[in-house]
Amino acid sequence: MTRKTASPAALLVLLLAATACQAPPEPAAPDASAELQAIADAAWANALATSPDIRLREGLPVDKLWNVSYASEQRDFELRRGLLDRMARIDVGQLAGEELLTYDVLKWQMEINQEGLAWFWHFSKLTSYSSPNFGALFGGLPVATADDRERYVALVAQVPAYVEAFRQVVEGQVERGIVVPRAAMPGVLGYFGTFLKPPAESVFHVADARFAGAGLDDEAIATFRRQVADVVEAAVTPAWQGLYDYLAGDYQALAPESVGVARYPDGEAFYRLLVRYATTYDVTPEEIQQVGYEMVADLEEKMAAIRREVGFEGSRDDFHRYLKTDPRFFPKTPEEVAERIRGAADAFNARIGEYFLKTPAAAYDVRRLDPRLEGSMTYGYYEPPSPGEPTGVYYFNGSHLDRRSLLNLDGLAYHELVPGHHFQIGRQMENDGVPKLRQYLYPTAFAEGWGSYATYLGLEAGLLDDAPYSRYGTYSLELFLANRLVVDPGMNLLGWTLEQGREYMREHTLESETQIASETLRYSTDIPGQAVAYQMGKRRILELRAKAQAALGERFYIRRFHEAVVGSGALPLAVLEKQVDRFIAAELGRRL
Numbered sequence: 001m002t003r004k005t006a007s008p009a010a011l012l013v014l015l016l017a018a019t020a021c022q023a024p025p026e027p028a029a030p031d032a033s034a035e036l037q038a039i040a041d042a043a044w045a046n047a048l049a050t051s052p053d054i055r056l057r058e059g060l061p062v063d064k065l066w067n068v069s070y071a072s073e074q075r076d077f078e079l080r081r082g083l084l085d086r087m088a089r090i091d092v093g094q095l096a097g098e099e100l101l102t103y104d105v106l107k108w109q110m111e112i113n114q115e116g117l118a119w120f121w122h123f124s125k126l127t128s129y130s131s132p133n134f135g136a137l138f139g140g141l142p143v144a145t146a147d148d149r150e151r152y153v154a155l156v157a158q159v160p161a162y163v164e165a166f167r168q169v170v171e172g173q174v175e176r177g178i179v180v181p182r183a184a185m186p187g188v189l190g191y192f193g194t195f196l197k198p199p200a201e202s203v204f205h206v207a208d209a210r211f212a213g214a215g216l217d218d219e220a221i222a223t224f225r226r227q228v229a230d231v232v233e234a235a236v237t238p239a240w241q242g243l244y245d246y247l248a249g250d251y252q253a254l255a256p257e258s259v260g261v262a263r264y265p266d267g268e269a270f271y272r273l274l275v276r277y278a279t280t281y282d283v284t285p286e287e288i289q290q291v292g293y294e295m296v297a298d299l300e301e302k303m304a305a306i307r308r309e310v311g312f313e314g315s316r317d318d319f320h321r322y323l324k325t326d327p328r329f330f331p332k333t334p335e336e337v338a339e340r341i342r343g344a345a346d347a348f349n350a351r352i353g354e355y356f357l358k359t360p361a362a363a364y365d366v367r368r369l370d371p372r373l374e375g376s377m378t379y380g381y382y383e384p385p386s387p388g389e390p391t392g393v394y395y396f397n398g399s400h401l402d403r404r405s406l407l408n409l410d411g412l413a414y415h416e417l418v419p420g421h422h423f424q425i426g427r428q429m430e431n432d433g434v435p436k437l438r439q440y441l442y443p444t445a446f447a448e449g450w451g452s453y454a455t456y457l458g459l460e461a462g463l464l465d466d467a468p469y470s471r472y473g474t475y476s477l478e479l480f481l482a483n484r485l486v487v488d489p490g491m492n493l494l495g496w497t498l499e500q501g502r503e504y505m506r507e508h509t510l511e512s513e514t515q516i517a518s519e520t521l522r523y524s525t526d527i528p529g530q531a532v533a534y535q536m537g538k539r540r541i542l543e544l545r546a547k548a549q550a551a552l553g554e555r556f557y558i559r560r561f562h563e564a565v566v567g568s569g570a571l572p573l574a575v576l577e578k579q580v581d582r583f584i585a586a587e588l589g590r591r592l
Helices: 032-050 052-057 070-088 097-122 134-140 146-157 159-175 182-196 218-254 267-279 285-309 316-325 334-349 371-376 409-416 421-429 444-460 468-492 498-508 513-526 530-555 558-566 573-589
Strands: 364-368 380-383 392-396
Touching: 032 052, 032 070, 032 097, 052 134, 070 097, 097 159, 097 267, 097 573, 134 146, 146 159, 146 218, 159 218, 182 218, 182 371, 182 513, 267 285, 267 444, 267 468, 267 530, 285 316, 285 468, 285 530, 316 468, 334 364, 334 392, 334 409, 334 444, 380 421, 392 409, 392 421, 409 421, 409 444, 409 468, 421 444, 421 558, 444 468, 444 530, 444 573, 468 498, 468 513, 468 530, 498 513, 530 558, 530 573, 558 573
Parallel strands: 364 392
Antiparallel strands: 380 392
16 A cells, blocks of 8 residues: 555665676675675665665755666666675574674575576566556755755656656567556556646646745746746647657557466566565465465454444345445545544554553654545555654545545554554664665565554454444455455456456455455456465464564563564565564563
């Protein structure tokens, strides 16, 4: 549910100095701590040089857009290979604590990214979840000083070159038989159509509020806006229009009827890589689907118990029709949605000390998603704090309120804000005890798994014990995430059609047709494999918690366990397992 704005590969590359012509003698093993720090520092320096998203969050000038070319990925591959060669010469036995975590994290991330080059053309490029977020980037750029505004105009002027490079990648995919399915094309065209608006309505227009406190007079603001508008009209909009026309014409004519990545050349192997990347440990799509079936059955039993609790005498389908049609279960305004999410987060936050030793300093808020994006996103996304916006914000989908139940918003608040994404990402970004690179690490299974575990904590804390309908809605949200374990492998690997995926979700969720339509397209055409990480991550965290409880008995303290899990930031689950094992050993040796 969070929108990932920075490429994982961008965090792990390095421009290496040229080596001497003659091969040197075999070097001695370097000092482990110093060499690891040098690798992490250099990788961070390169991330700053290549990622506009990270530069924005760090409050640094942004003077380049994303490099989307295959040549760029090839360079990254060579650079990572050099880093891995250096890491192989480190004596890991010299490392401990956070250094050992840093080594394990960097090694895991670089190794799996090395596999990604072979699949460059397979990765989704066109759909809204997988495309760079121009709105977030340009919406966060400073405009207070003359240099800020000059840099802003120059960055807008780079957009046509970006669009041309992007189109070359899309055409390269077409040459290799990789084309977005026909069912996803309305969303693709809708997304790229947002870039064709007049300058005053475009993502590059700077609203009045962003000039507040800058001390600019009306003439200076008008001059800047004219400069931006001139570039947009003369070059940017024509570039987007050319890409849009190509997508709506020649490209769409090639769009296949079937969905799922298995239809691509070597698509089965690609999907298995995606699953391993998403879950961050070795598990097969077939195993994931079986877990999904079991999880769906378990959650449906819990929901049946609530139907009995409230005294409903009809069938499950009758109860669901009741929940989907009674007006009291639906918001009247977007403001009501925001208040419900904020209130649920506040309720858990009031009890945060029962579960955690430390909390993030950054505040959180709830705001409506840009309406231009609402048609292609089921719920919304969390945007972490940045220098330009020091508050972590959950952006919710405020469209079609008559189809968006109030009942799952409590669980959504726990997942997205407290103690979920805002809590975990806030702790991570404020952690000065780890290399900068790790503050931006986002393994999906950990981050989204923690979000789903946070919903579990809300239920465990009893926050909804006196609200059976909201508890039912929260279970329905978990059921929705469990459905992904069944439907994602089904459509991407096991031969399910789009309609089969939708029919399964109709049978086993409370989601509306609108939400089911956008979600199944997300799984099968946008970011395949990513959605299985949520419940698989939660399941793994719960397994590790049970392992710690069994080993520690009366010495198990939930606050100390949670600190072991989130205190060092996001980790691949294979690395987290080592971290929990070390936690157990340390707790057994700790004097009471």
